[in-house]
Amino acid sequence: MSLRPQRGLDSIQPYVPGKPIGEVKRELGVDDVIKLASNENPFGVSPKALVAMRAALETVNIYPDGASYDVRLAIAKHFGFDLDQVAVGNGADDLILELSMAYLDDGDEVIASRSSFPIYDIYTSAMRAKMVKTPLAPGYRLDLEAMARAITNRTRIVCICNPNNPTGTIVTAAELTRFLRKLPDNALLVLDEAYCEMVDSPEFPDGLGLVREGRKNVIVLRTFSKVFGLAGIRLGYGFAHRDTLAPLFKVKPAFTVNSVAQAAGIAAIEDEEFMRFTVTENRKGREVLYGELRRLGLEYADSHTNFILVKIGPQAIDVQRRLLTYGVIVRPCGGYDLPEFLRISIGTREENERLVAALKSVLRG
Numbered sequence: 272m273s274l275r276p277q278r279g280l281d282s283i284q285p286y287v288p289g290k291p292i293g294e295v296k297r298e299l300g301v302d303d304v305i306k307l308a309s310n311e312n313p314f315g316v317s318p319k320a321l322v323a324m325r326a327a328l329e330t331v332n333i334y335p336d337g338a339s340y341d342v343r344l345a346i347a348k349h350f351g352f353d354l355d356q357v358a359v360g361n362g363a364d365d366l367i368l369e370l371s372m373a374y375l376d377d378g379d380e381v382i383a384s385r386s387s388f389p390i391y392d393i394y395t396s397a398m399r400a401k402m403v404k405t406p407l408a409p410g411y412r413l414d415l416e417a418m419a420r421a422i423t424n425r426t427r428i429v430c431i432c433n434p435n436n437p438t439g440t441i442v443t444a445a446e447l448t449r450f451l452r453k454l455p456d457n458a459l460l461v462l463d464e465a466y467c468e469m470v471d472s473p474e475f476p477d478g479l480g481l482v483r484e485g486r487k488n489v490i491v492l493r494t495f496s497k498v499f500g501l502a503g504i505r506l507g508y509g510f511a512h513r514d515t516l517a518p519l520f521k522v523k524p525a526f527t528v529n530s531v532a533q534a535a536g537i538a539a540i541e542d543e544e545f546m547r548f549t550v551t552e553n554r555k556g557r558e559v560l561y562g563e564l565r566r567l568g569l570e571y572a573d574s575h576t577n578f579i580l581v582k583i584g585p586q587a588i589d590v591q592r593r594l595l596t597y598g599v600i601v602r603p604c605g606g607y608d609l610p611e612f613l614r615i616s617i618g619t620r621e622e623n624e625r626l627v628a629a630l631k632s633v634l635r636g
């Protein structure tokens with residue numbers, strides 16, 4: 272007999288992250304590479320967080336606070352919640368893992384869109400639960416009616432990513448309200464709001480309001496990875512009813528959030544200036560890219576985020592590969608059931624110009 276991984280792993284398609292810059296340099300011999308593939312913050316790190324992280328380095332000989340008390344309190348105060356309504360994780364990703372461990376049994380069902388963040392799939396499979404996938408609605412939007420129709424008595428988690436990755440589109444408050452009427456009390460809505468700070472639509476739902484109302488079957492996830500420029504330090508946070516979070520505290524590893532990340536979060540949550548700068552610059556870049564994409568005759572989804580889903584056609588993978596030779600990394604979307612599309616993160620002005628120039632050469636060449 273040989274070693275055998277548990278059978279939940281049989282159905283896992285590994286998550287393929289954006290290609291790292293170093294890998295492209297090595298493989299293609301290109302010196303100057305820009306990465307517009309992982310929706311990172313192109314304007315750098317929150318300056319306030321940077322100062323706090325440098326100071327925190329001095330004491331990394333000491334274990335971090337396993338309860339992450341100070342950073343949770345800072346987040347709770349900032350948003351007007353109680354401490355026990357806030358969880359933090361080693362990225363929002365870690366909270367999704369903890370949620371899966373805490374709430375999924377063999378044969379349970381998790382509903383998500385076919386064209387959404389694929390991290391949910393991995394943890395669902397690992398728990399020997401079953402992913403139930405729904406297609407997109409017209410306009411590259413999540414189809415909440417289809418998701419509601421997919422609910423069965425085995426449904427334990429429904430994942431709604433708002434705005435959605437990789438489409439950049441939002442679900443509206445009215446759509447979410449209608450959906451919640453159909454969500455049973457024993458199924459948890461995971462409202463992933465990783466990009467919510469970038470949204471300015473009046474139709475965007477107040478996810479935190481659902482938790483404030485005392486609803487027990489909603490958890491709102493957010494992250495420091497995007498608007499605060501802290502993707503590399505790994506810090507995500509979530510809001511839910513204390514009873515809903517209690518099982519997460521049971522399963523979480525003792526020191527998931529390191530002390531440098533905890534210090535970063537306390538400082539970053541007050542760094543409105545950097546957040547606003549990021550959001551403003553991102554909007555400008557988005558308008559410029561929209562114009563260029565239209566001039567190239569390319570269709571795209573209406574984005575409320577720092578990335579744009581662009582329709583390339585059957586040659587999408589080929590275009591993505593050829594962009595690499597120009598030192599431009601973008602994200603293919605086959606794994607999101609959108610094989611004819613590329614997801615392009617909005618960069619700095621210079622990066623956007625390089626992308627456009629490379630895209631023009633590739634499409635014309």
Ligand SMILES: *Cc1c(COP(=O)(O)O)cnc(C)c1O
Pocket residue numbers: 310361362363364365388432435436463465493494495496497502505506507
């Ligand atoms: C980037 C992103 C996150 C954040 O992940 P972290 O683990 O906090 O870096 C969560 N959900 C979605 C949809 C994302 O795109």
